[in-house]
Amino acid sequence: MSYKEKGYITPEELEKLGLLPPRERLEKGPVVIAECPEEIPCNICVHVCPFKAIRMDKIYEIPRIDWDKCIGCGVCVPQCPGQALFVVDLSKPGQALITLPYEFLPRPEKGMWVTLLNRRGEPVGEGVIVKAWQHDRTWAVTVSVPKDKWLEVRAIWIPEK
C-alpha cells in the first residue's frame, strides 16, 4: 500500500523519493525534510524560504531541498499549508531536535512535557519543548526527542491540565 492508500508515508517511501537528507548532513546541524511527495499546485515554501533553499520550476512539482543552502531555520515550517515541513537536528548527543507545526490548544510553552506521536498518531514516547514560536497562529514547536525517534515523531499532543 502506498501513502495514498494509508494516509501516512513511510521512511522507505521518503528514501525512495529522495526526500531524506544524507546522514552526514543531518549530523552537521538542523535541516528541513519536506514530506510532500505528491505533485500538487503549491509553491508557498519556495517563496517563504529566506535562503532560497527550495527549488521548484513548475508550480505543481514536488519541492526539492538544497541541503547545503538550508540552514534549518524553520521559517517555512508554520507557513506550509500542508504542514509537511519538519526540521530535524541530529548534531547534539543523545537527543534529536524536531521542529514541527502545531495548531491546537493548549498553547505550547518552553519546558512543557508532551506526548510524541508518529505518522499514524500512535504515542511513541514523551519529549520536552525547547522552543515555540508562532506565525499567523500556527506554532513552530521544537521538541527534544530520544535520538532514535527522529524519523518517527511527526506530531505532538499536549495533555490538558
Place this chain on the structure above:
Amino acid sequence: MVLPDYRIYEHPILDFKRGRRVKFYYRDKVIEAYEGESILAALYAVGYRVFNRSPKLGLPRGAYCMIGKCSSCLSVVDGVPNTRICVEPVREGIHVEPQEGLADIRRARRQENVETIRVETDLLVVGGGPAGLKAALVAAEHGADVVLVNDHFVLGGQLVKQTHKFFGSRDYFGGTRGFRIAEMLSKKIKEYNNIRVYTNGFAYGYFKGGVVGVAVHGEHPLNLLVKAKTVIAAPGAAEKGLDFEGNYLPGVMGAGGAQTLMNQYGVRPGDKAVVIGSGNVGLIIAYQLLQAGVKVEALAEILPRIGGWFVHAAKIRRLGVKILTRHSIVRAIGTERVEKAVLQAYDEHFHPIPGTEKEFGVDLVLISIGLQPDTKFFAQAGAVMKWVPEAGGLVPIRTWGQETSVENLFVAGDASGIEEATTAFIEGEIAALSALLKLGIGGKEVEERRGKLIDFLWNEYRMAPVVRRAREGKLKVTVSEEEMEKIRIGEYT
C-alpha cells in the same frame, strides 16, 4: 431550565469576537443570540437540532448545508414562510416558528408591501464568493459601474469558514487563511464607490434585455430589478447528498455545513463525528473538527485510495484519525437525531461485504462526497448546458473568456465546474476582463492581461496532476467564440 451552550470560546486559530447581544423568539421561548449569527446558528448553539418536518411523514429535518441551498431549515420568520434560517441573520425581537411541512400561504404576512426598485449598471455580479468578489474588484478597478448581489448576509462565499492556509500560487493568496482572504476582499469592495453591494440578495431570474430580478430578503425586503449590460454569475455549488438508511436524521449534515457552524459562527456541531468521503473537503474538515474539540471517530472512503491531497490526509492521520478506505456508511440510527452510525467495508464492485459492519456512537455523520455546481440561474436564463461528471454535473458551455451561450452572461467559479478558490479567483478575473472588453473599457491592456491569465490557468495551473481531471472536465465545455456562435444558432453538436 438552563439551555445547553455549544458556543466555542477558545479556539487555536479563531477569535470569536461576538457582536451585540440580541434577543428573539423561537416558538414562545426567548433566545439570546449575538449579532452576526444566523438564526439557525443561534438556535443550534443552545441545543436545537430539529428545525422542520417533512410534509408527509413528519420526519425531523435538521441543519444540512448551512448556506441556503438545501431547504432543510425552512421556517416562518415574522410571518414569512419558507425562510431559510441558515442564511437569515438574527435581529432583535423577531418571531421565528418552525414550519411543519408545507407552509400555508394564507397565513403569510408582509409580502404585499414589498417595494420594487430599478437600477442600471455596466456589470451585475451574482454571488460574492471568491469568483464574484474578484470579478467585481477587477471591473471596478477599470472604472466600470458594478452591482454585486449576494444571497448570504456575509460576503466571501465559502472562504468565510476556511481556517486553513491556502495552497496555490502566492499571487492568489496562497499561504493565507481563507477567512482572512474574505475579510481583505470584502474590505476592498467597500473602498470602491462604483460598487453597490446588496447582501441578503438572491438573484431569482434573468429577464429580457439583461434584466435580473433580485429578492432582497431580511429586515427591509426589496424587489430589485437590475438592468445590466453584462452579468457575471458565480453562485457557487451545493454539497451532494448520499443515499443510506436514516440519512434524513438531524446530525447527518454536509461537512461544509458543520464547518460553517464551527468556523463562521463558533458553534460546536457535536461531540463525536464520522466523516464520509476523503476528498480535500472531508480531510480538511476532519482536521478542523479536531481543532473545535469534536472527536473524529473515523473517516470512510469507498475507493481504495484517498481522494484528496496526501498532505491533508497526513495531518489527520498523525493525530490518530482512522482513514478507512473501501468503507462507507450503511446506516444512521436514532430517533430525533443521530445516535449511532454503521460503517461497512465494500468490495471492488462497490457491494457491501456482509459481516464487516462497524458501529460508532456518534452524533454527527458528515457527508463530503463532492459538490454539485449551482446552475439554476443559468438554466433559467436558457444557457446551453452539458453534463460533465468531472465538473460535478450539469454546467453551462462557455468560451475561453467565460461567456455562456446567453450573450453577455458570464460564468465563473464552482458554478462553472467544481475546482477550488484559486481557479475561482482566476475565472472571476477572466470573466471581468471579458465583460470589460464587451463594455469597450480598457482595450489592449485588458486583452493582453486576459490572454496571459488564460494561458497561466490552462497551461500551467491546471496541469498539476491532482487537478488534471477537473481540467479535462472544463475542456469539454469550453469552446472558441466561433463555436459558441454556432451553438447560439443551434448548429453545434
